Amino acid sequence: MQTNLSEQAKALPRGAEAESILRSCVHCGFCNATCPTYQLLGDELDGPRGRIYLIKQVLEGSPVTAKTQLHLDRCLTCRNCESTCPSGVDYHNLLDIGRAVVDAAVPRPLEQRLLRQGLRAVLPRPALFKALTRLGEAFRPLLPASLGAKLPRQLRPAKPRPPLRHDRRVLLLEGCVQPGLSPNTNAATARVLDRLGIGITPIREAGCCGALDYHLDAQQQGLARARQNIDAWWPAIEAGAEAIVQTASGCGAFVKDYGHLLEQDPAYAAKARRVSALAKDLVEVLQAEPLESLGVRADQRLAFHCPCTLQHAQKLGGAVEGVLTRLGFQLSAVPDSHLCCGSAGTYSLTQPALSRQLRDNKLDALESGQPQVIATANIGCQTHLDGAGRTPVRHWIELVEEAMH
Numbered sequence: 001m002q003t004n005l006s007e008q009a010k011a012l013p014r015g016a017e018a019e020s021i022l023r024s025c026v027h028c029g030f031c032n033a034t035c036p037t038y039q040l041l042g043d044e045l046d047g048p049r050g051r052i053y054l055i056k057q058v059l060e061g062s063p064v065t066a067k068t069q070l071h072l073d074r075c076l077t078c079r080n081c082e083s084t085c086p087s088g089v090d091y092h093n094l095l096d097i098g099r100a101v102v103d104a105a106v107p108r109p110l111e112q113r114l115l116r117q118g119l120r121a122v123l124p125r126p127a128l129f130k131a132l133t134r135l136g137e138a139f140r141p142l143l144p145a146s147l148g149a150k151l152p153r154q155l156r157p158a159k160p161r162p163p164l165r166h167d168r169r170v171l172l173l174e175g176c177v178q179p180g181l182s183p184n185t186n187a188a189t190a191r192v193l194d195r196l197g198i199g200i201t202p203i204r205e206a207g208c209c210g211a212l213d214y215h216l217d218a219q220q221q222g223l224a225r226a227r228q229n230i231d232a233w234w235p236a237i238e239a240g241a242e243a244i245v246q247t248a249s250g251c252g253a254f255v256k257d258y259g260h261l262l263e264q265d266p267a268y269a270a271k272a273r274r275v276s277a278l279a280k281d282l283v284e285v286l287q288a289e290p291l292e293s294l295g296v297r298a299d300q301r302l303a304f305h306c307p308c309t310l311q312h313a314q315k316l317g318g319a320v321e322g323v324l325t326r327l328g329f330q331l332s333a334v335p336d337s338h339l340c341c342g343s344a345g346t347y348s349l350t351q352p353a354l355s356r357q358l359r360d361n362k363l364d365a366l367e368s369g370q371p372q373v374i375a376t377a378n379i380g381c382q383t384h385l386d387g388a389g390r391t392p393v394r395h396w397i398e399l400v401e402e403a404m405h
C-alpha cells in the first residue's frame with residue numbers, strides 16, 4: 001500500500017522498517033478470517049487489516065486517540081494473521097513500532113498504569129513471584145475467584161534434577177513465572193534430556209527473557225533484560241553449549257527475536273544474532289533425538305493445545321504432536337487449533353472479558369475429543385486454561401517424563 005510517513009515517523013529508529021512493512025500489505029483482508037478478536041467483535045478496527053491501517057494513520061501524522069490505543073491493546077499478538085497473510089506482512093514488528101508511538105502519545109488512566117507497573121514489578125522476578133504465589137495458595141479461600149483462578153490447581157513440586165555428567169551441554173532459560181507456577185516443568189526437562197545424554201549447564205545470572213516488559217509499554221526495559229541474558233549466557237556459548245533451550249514457547253519466540261530487536265545496537269547485534277540462532281524450543285531438541293531410549297510407555301489420551309507462540313511465531317505447529325505420537329500417546333483431534341486461547345502474556349489481566357471468551361471456546365474445542373488431560377507448551381496457556389477448573393492442563397514434557405521407564 002502507498003505510504004506517506006510524517007517527518008517525525010521517518011526519524012524513528014525503526015521508521016524505515018515500519019514503512020517497508022506497511023508497503024508490503026496489499027489490504028486484501030484475508031487475515032481477518034483467522035483473527036480471534038475480529039471473529040469475536042466483528043469490527044474492522046479489531047482485525048489485523050484495520051490495525052495496520054490505524055498504525056499507518058498514526059505514522060502519517062493523524063491525531064492519536066485513546067480509541068486507537070484500545071484497538072491496538074485488544075490485539076493478542078497471537079500472529080495468526082501472519083500465518084494467514086499471503087504477502088508475508090511482518091505484522092508483529094509493525095505492531096510493536098505502532099504501540100510504542102501510540103503509548104508515548106496517549107497517557108493511560110491511572111488504573112491501567114498501576115496494573116501494568118505492578119505486573120512489571122512482580123512477574124519478571126522469580127523469587128518474589130514464587131513467594132507471592134505461595135502466599136496466595138495459603139490464603140486461596142479468601143481470594144476473589146478471578147485471582148484464585150490464576151494460581152495452579154495442583155502444585156507439583158520439582159523432582160530432583162540429575163547431576164551434570166554428559167559432554168553434550170545445553171543452556172536452559174529457567175523463565176520467570178514458570179518456576180513459581182509449575183516448578184516441575186524444567187526439572188522434568190532436565191531428567192528427559194539426561195536420559196538422552198544431554199546435560200544442562202546452570203546459569204544463575206540469566207533471568208526473564210524480557211517479553212513481559214517489552215509488551216507492557218516498556219520496550220527499552222525488555223531489551224535491557226535481553227542484553228543481561230546475552231551477557232550471562234555468552235561464556236557458556238563460547239565454551240560450546242549447543243543450544244539455548246526454552247520450555248515456554250512465549251519466551252522462545254522472544255529470544256529468537258533478540259537478533260532482530262538488537263540489530264541496531266553495535267555492542268550486541270552480533271551476539272544477539274548468535275543467541276537467536278542457538279535458541280530452540282524443547283521440542284526442536286527432542287525431535288532430533290532417538291526417542292526410543294526414553295522407554296516411554298504412554299497410556300493417556302490427551303489433547304494438545306499448540307500455543308500461538310509455537311505455531312504462529314516459531315512456525316513449529318505439529319512438532320509436539322509429532323513427538324508425542326512417536327512416543328505412543330493417543331492424541332484427540334482439536335477443531336480450530338489455530339486459534340488463540342486468550343492467555344497471550346498478560347492479556348487475561350488487561351483484557352479479561354475477551355480473554356475469558358477465548359478460553360471457554362478453546363476448552364470446548366480441546367474437550368470435544370474427551371481427553372483425560374490437555375497438554376501444552378507454554379506456562380501462560382497452561383495456567384490460563386487450567387484455571388477454568390475443567391480438564392487438567394499440563395506441560396507436555398511432564399507427561400513424557402512421568403511415562404518414562
Ligand code: SF4
Pocket residue numbers: 024025026027028029030031032048049052081084085086087088089
Ligand atoms: S496483512 Fe496480509 S492478509 Fe492482511 S490485509 Fe495485509 S496483505 Fe492482506
Ligand code: SF4
Pocket residue numbers: 034035036037038046047048051074075076077078079080081082091
Ligand atoms: S496478532 Fe492475532 S489478534 Fe492481533 S491482529 Fe493478528 S490475528 Fe488478530
